[in-house]
Amino acid sequence: MTLDSTLTNSTAFRALKSLVRTAADYGAGSYILKKLSTQPLYTSTGTMKGSCILRWFSALAALLLTPLAAAGNIVRQSASGSLIYKINAPHVFLQSRIIRAITATRVETALWPVIFYPVLDFLFKKIPAFAFLSGSWDELLLVFIIAAWPVQMAVRGRLSYRYTGLEVPLLIYLGVAIFLFLMRSPNISLAIEGLRVYLEYMLWFLVGSNLILNRRQFNALVKGMIAAAFLVAAYGIYQYMTGISTPDSWVDKAEGNVSRVYSIVKSPNVLGSLLLFFIPVTAAQMFNSISRRDRCIYLAALTAQLACLVLSGSRGAWLAFGASAAIFSLMYNPRLLAILAAAAAAAVNLVPSIAARLGYLFSPAYMASSSRGGRLALWTMGYNKFLYSPVLGSGFGTFGGAVAARRVPGSTYVDNFYLKTLVESGVLGLLALLWVIAEVFRHGYAAYKKISCPSLKIMAAALITGLLGVTLHNSVENIFEVPMMSTYFWFLAGVLLSLPHIEKTSKE
Numbered sequence: 001m002t003l004d005s006t007l008t009n010s011t012a013f014r015a016l017k018s019l020v021r022t023a024a025d026y027g028a029g030s031y032i033l034k035k036l037s038t039q040p041l042y043t044s045t046g047t048m049k050g051s052c053i054l055r056w057f058s059a060l061a062a063l064l065l066t067p068l069a070a071a072g073n074i075v076r077q078s079a080s081g082s083l084i085y086k087i088n089a090p091h092v093f094l095q096s097r098i099i100r101a102i103t104a105t106r107v108e109t110a111l112w113p114v115i116f117y118p119v120l121d122f123l124f125k126k127i128p129a130f131a132f133l134s135g136s137w138d139e140l141l142l143v144f145i146i147a148a149w150p151v152q153m154a155v156r157g158r159l160s161y162r163y164t165g166l167e168v169p170l171l172i173y174l175g176v177a178i179f180l181f182l183m184r185s186p187n188i189s190l191a192i193e194g195l196r197v198y199l200e201y202m203l204w205f206l207v208g209s210n211l212i213l214n215r216r217q218f219n220a221l222v223k224g225m226i227a228a229a230f231l232v233a234a235y236g237i238y239q240y241m242t243g244i245s246t247p248d249s250w251v252d253k254a255e256g257n258v259s260r261v262y263s264i265v266k267s268p269n270v271l272g273s274l275l276l277f278f279i280p281v282t283a284a285q286m287f288n289s290i291s292r293r294d295r296c297i298y299l300a301a302l303t304a305q306l307a308c309l310v311l312s313g314s315r316g317a318w319l320a321f322g323a324s325a326a327i328f329s330l331m332y333n334p335r336l337l338a339i340l341a342a343a344a345a346a347a348v349n350l351v352p353s354i355a356a357r358l359g360y361l362f363s364p365a366y367m368a369s370s371s372r373g374g375r376l377a378l379w380t381m382g383y384n385k386f387l388y389s390p391v392l393g394s395g396f397g398t399f400g401g402a403v404a405a406r407r408v409p410g411s412t413y414v415d416n417f418y419l420k421t422l423v424e425s426g427v428l429g430l431l432a433l434l435w436v437i438a439e440v441f442r443h444g445y446a447a448y449k450k451i452s453c454p455s456l457k458i459m460a461a462a463l464i465t466g467l468l469g470v471t472l473h474n475s476v477e478n479i480f481e482v483p484m485m486s487t488y489f490w491f492l493a494g495v496l497l498s499l500p501h502i503e504k505t506s507k508e
Helices: 002-009 013-026 030-038 044-051 052-079 099-105 107-115 117-124 128-133 137-156 167-183 188-209 215-241 268-288 294-311 315-332 335-350 352-361 363-375 374-387 400-409 419-451 452-473 483-502
Strands: none
Touching: 013 128, 044 315, 099 352, 107 117, 107 137, 107 188, 107 215, 107 483, 117 128, 117 137, 117 215, 128 419, 137 188, 137 483, 167 419, 188 419, 188 483, 215 268, 215 294, 215 352, 215 483, 268 294, 268 452, 268 483, 294 315, 315 352, 315 452, 335 352, 352 363, 363 374, 374 419, 419 452, 419 483, 452 483
């Protein structure tokens, strides 16, 4: 009898299956699930068309883009009759794959550096000739895409925008953030740098929601994402095998000798959070694969990522992975819950480091150490600082993050992005941020419900799972302060909401 049949025939699994079915049957007609799976009224197309503000905004955008559309029309009309177009190139050039690839380059091609973000960022930092780009290449890429995208559309003769419904919450959050910036910015340059953490990377949502054009492109990007994940995980495993040294600041002295890998991202906690994006996508691709060879390949990549997640020693990432994996199981196949529970129990019993790290987390020694100078001490300090300005906060960039650690004397990381936000932007800023994140999942789940294709549906569930895992991990880390992580979060959120639009495209 196989492990799967043993689990599915067990009394515990049958009871769990019955419980899940009951909850699903009850929840199918519930008000909450109905609201989660439908578009909010304030983002519906009818409401948008009736909005005076948005009509004025659309009119302004049309006015600004009219010259661009006219220029694109002139280019299209004149190109076919131009001397350059009529030049008869040598046959060897016409048949060259390299030349054809260069001439066919489109803005969508610029998405590949986003997919391989951790690898490229590592190379830019390691190769001296490209070191000058190490801190700005991602921003330059974003500027290029935002600038080239409308130009390309104008030349093609189709100026359009893919509306997802999340734009309204993003605009409202933009307004709240600017209001807080104007109200609480004693140091303008510090506030601008702190505000950038919240607003800049949200632009990647527009890229992800509009530049995924068809199924073939999406499938290629998914495979690229899995390849990048495998490279990151393989290097982390290599570090463990070669005995990489672990800085003392990463491990409490009471835990003893604990080895933690960080691969190419320089932080084991960021590594663990990055794998939260990758693992569900790899699992979904494995489930979608038809051939045994492909399943074996994706299973090997998934195994490497899970092993690297364990070796990162990131307890926050472990717990976030457990919670998000349970959600993925409920969305894809509730039977996976029993297998997931059995795998978790086996991992705790067979891998001593997991049991030791998790056991220490709930021990009196950890509580005492954390209260002296760890997370609990920092969280208490943050809460006390929040009480000085509970509504509007102390100002962007003033507490608990990379900007404050670099520019405010005596400041350090608070290891909780939401607490950092609460202190810097008050209750108003935190509620606005949480609302926007909640809207990401609301619209993401509505997109998931719209999809009828099984392979796309499971991929949508995987993207929701990855976004959820990182959102949960932010409660014990400053994950959104890492440019790579914020870029991935908002880009993948855009990709998720684009899936219903590309479901019926002809290019598979």
